[in-house]
Amino acid sequence: MDFFAQQAKVRRTSRRLVALFVLAVVSIVVVIDGVAGLLLGLFSQRPDLDYASDVAGVAPVTQWDWQTLLLISAVVLATILVGSLYRVLTLRGGGAAVARAMGATPVPTDTTDPVWRRLRNVIEEIAIASGVPVPDIFVMEREPGINAFAAGYTPADAAVCVTQGCLDKLTRDELQGVIAHEFSHVLNGDMRLNIRLMGLLFGILVLGIIGRVIIEASAQSTSARRSSDRNGGAAALALAGLTLLIVGYVGFFFGRLIQAAVSRSRESLADASAVQFTRQTAGIAGALKKIAALAEGSQLQAHNKQEVAHMLFGEGGGVLRLFATHPPLPERIRDLGETWDEEEVRAIGRAWAAPRRAADPDSPSASLSGFAPPQVSAAVAAAPGESAAMPHPRARRSVKAASVSAHVGQPASEDFGFAGTLHRRVPQRLVVAARQPREATAVVLALALDDDASLRAAQLTHIEALLGGDRAHDAERAIPSLAGLHPMLRLPLAALAFPSLKRGPHAELARLVQTLDALAHADHRVDLHEYCLLTLLRLQLQDVLSPPSGFVPGRRRLQDATESYATLCAIVAAHGHDDDTTARHAWSRAMAEALPGYSGQYTVPRDWQAAFDGALERLDALRPADKARVVRGLTVAVSEDDVVTVAEAELLRVICAALHCPLPPLVGEAIAGGPA
Incomplete structure (x- = not known):
């Protein structure tokens, strides 16, 4: 299935998800209205149960009417929608907001840690291969299990997050397979669907949280008023809280079913896409076998792991098969064309239980630089793109x-x-510059400058007016380093610089967007090739500043x-x-x-x-x-x-x-x- 068919499928799934959410909300409102009717009827028959008047200062309820029904319905509906909206707004920061909510640590663009450097190299090169900006990168350092996820609204505000277990336990091939799997979610449009699902489920769960608070409050009140004859009102309030608790968690139960159903179909596709990217099944299959073999598997310790269960590479916690967001491991491995051998899995577990030698060629730390390890498969080593020669610009x-x-x-x-x-062909001095926020801005601005001296002077004037003389000077100094840069390296260089650009304050990003727009329209003489690159960078930064909300x-x-x-x-x-x-x-x-x-x-x-x-x-x-x-x-x-x-x-x-x-x-x- 191609990219556009996948986008259409995600759109259909999203519509079904909204329909199911609406159905769940309507069902919840009907149930709560029914229970409220019973309680209000009880109040009207027992005037002595005027607990509400004591705590709220209102008159006892004496009759049941449609206005009361509509009021309760509106309150319940507003509670769910406000809860969902609140969660969505807290995730407006895109993938980085989700990663931080999971307690993950950002990987600096200029990190010198060899393990983090390996991770960044892998992600940068898969981003270049995919034609998308390099995402933010995070590591869950306190998670020994093997897991990962991608989150965000668009590729421009995406984040890829891996556990420490991925870095400690996976070989380079296996790490590449896991990251390629996550990039499939980026490319197929799954991220936006996943982040919206988080908001919808939270809105339903809010009812359960409110119900639990009401029960605790009524229990404390009953204890304090034990000698009173009005404990019936407290009991009624507790019953209302219990209803909210039950309905909220039952709604969440069905929400989890929806979450699992949506996720399972997308995970199988992502596994297949990872194989298509890397032309080998051994990498991703090896990661899945290690999950099966090791005691910690893909488990997460984070308290909010269920919120991101549908985003993860593997199951994040021990759950019933009914709630499983991924197909069983043997099924995933067989679907990749690999064999599932329980003895092989046990052997992997025994090997990892034994002390590992520092020189073990399969150790993730055995080789950390570059993209392909020395022992990479012959198929990948022979891939047509691996030749060092770059095509001539006029080829x-x-x-x-x-x-x-x-x-x-x-x-x-x-x-x-x-x-x-x-x-590898991007000059090292430019790679180093692209990983520093100030230098990255200079490189991107230099990419935007025209070869014509008079037009370039006008563009530098725009930079000075909008960003200051220092930034204009930085951009001018960066021009010689771009001399002779191959046309095919312009987009990769911009992609490498993108994470550094995003690190600036929003006000600074907004000025940069304004500057790129001014450079693109300078004297209306900019070449279409340069204009398109400027437009792309401007649009991607706008996605960061204001992720699409539809x-x-x-x-x-x-x-x-x-x-x-x-x-x-x-x-x-x-x-x-x-x-x-x-x-x-x-x-x-x-x-x-x-x-x-x-x-x-x-x-x-x-x-x-x-x-x-x-x-x-x-x-x-x-x-x-x-x-x-x-x-x-x-x-x-x-x-x-x-x-x-x-x-x-x-x-x-x-x-x-x-x-x-x-x-x-x-x-x-x-x-x-x-x-x-």
């Missing part, structure tokens, strides 16, 4: 619109291997955005081809690819930058299936007779990323005979 690649669309959000093993090459994005049909699509394709075709005739031909083919029968005329807006921004915003709101058509059309618009240069392929990747359709680095197939 040509054959592209087919359908294959490019199918590649979105679906990195193959070739991308996974080539990401290692890209990561439950599921993408509801618009392409038929309702035909002019936006036509405008975007016209701009891309005009800037991507040297002569007007070729550009018109590319535009016509792009329109026929996505909108057969379109009768409009080829027009490139004079103020193309504003038109480009508006078109991107409207097309980003399309349904997944229609976005797939847009990607196919853009592929045709940027290419000439189904052939693109490396630079044109990178332009396509940036535009797709701005549309939240991450495209891996290897676009198309190399054509023999091109520049070396």
Whole structure:
């Protein structure tokens, strides 16, 4: 199933989740109304039970009416919704907020710890292979079990969190398998669904918490008033609290069932995607076997582990099969094509119970630098992307619109291997700079500066006005370090710098967004390639500042955005081809690819930058299936007779990323005979 089909499936699942939540809330309201009716009837028949008047200063209830029913319903409904809204708001910080709630420690971008450095290298390279920003990275240092999760609303505000057990017990191949599994959740849109599910379940659970408080309060009051004849009122209040407690936890029970059902189907897909990324099953299967073999397994100690149970790589706690958020371990291992051998699992357990030698080649600490260990499988070692040679910027690649669309959000093993090459080919001085907040800002601003001296001077003036003279000087000093940077290294460098950029205060990020926008529109002379990179960085930072709050994005049909699509394709075709005739031909083919029968005329807006921004915003709101058509059309618009240069392929990747359709680095197939 491709990226767009997965997005559509998540959208359908989200709608079903909302429907089930509404059904659960209605059922809870009906039950509480029924119990309230019985209690109020009891009050009306027994005037002596005026406990409520004593504690609240109101007159005893003497009759049951619909106004009372509506009032109780409104209070219950408001309690659930406020509880859900509160939990969602506490998670507005995205994946980092979830990780911190679990007691995790952030991994600094410039960490020198060799184990944390290995983790960061693995995550950075999988992010590059996937075409998404590098997420925030966290470690649950007090968790010896093997587990991990990814959380957030969008890839820009995502966080990947692993337990200390992952770092201590997994080999590099196994760690790669686990991280690739988590990136599948990032790419398939599971994160937004998961974080919303946390909010919905908390809203239902709030009723149970309130019920428990009422019971405790009524018990204390009864103890204090033991000689009074009004204990019947306290008992009635306790009964009301007990009702809330039972209904709240029964609602939570069914919520957990929903949580488990949603999670199980997504986990199987994530396992399969991890194998697709790495071209080997041994890594992720080895991690699963260690979970089965070791006493601590994938267990978490955190008190709030059930909140994130549906996000985890493995079961976070001992639960009934009914509530299991993951398929059984033997089933997961067999689905990967590996054998489940109980004797092998016991042998793994015995081996880990014995003292481990420091030089043990299977020890996670045996080799910590780089992406692939010396003992990496032959299949991965031979992956086409692992060659050290970078394609010439003018090298040509054959592209087919359908294959490019199918590649979105679906990195193959070739991308996974080539990401290692890209990561290693970024000059070390730039990697070091990208991992420091101030230097990362300078590098990103330098990437945005134009080659034309007069335009660059105008851009530096904008930087000085918005960020200060020091930042303008830093950006200017960074320009020489970018000289000769290969076009395919621009996006990876921006991805490496992204976590450092996010570390700044929101006010500073807002000024940076404003600065990037000013640079993009400086004198309206910025090249489309630079403009697209600036736009992508600006949009990603905006996602960090204000994560999209809608439950599921993408509801618009392409038929309702035909002019936006036509405008975007016209701009891309005009800037991507040297002569007007070729550009018109590319535009016509792009329109026929996505909108057969379109009768409009080829027009490139004079103020193309504003038109480009508006078109991107409207097309980003399309349904997944229609976005797939847009990607196919853009592929045709940027290419000439189904052939693109490396630079044109990178332009396509940036535009797709701005549309939240991450495209891996290897676009198309190399054509023999091109520049070396």
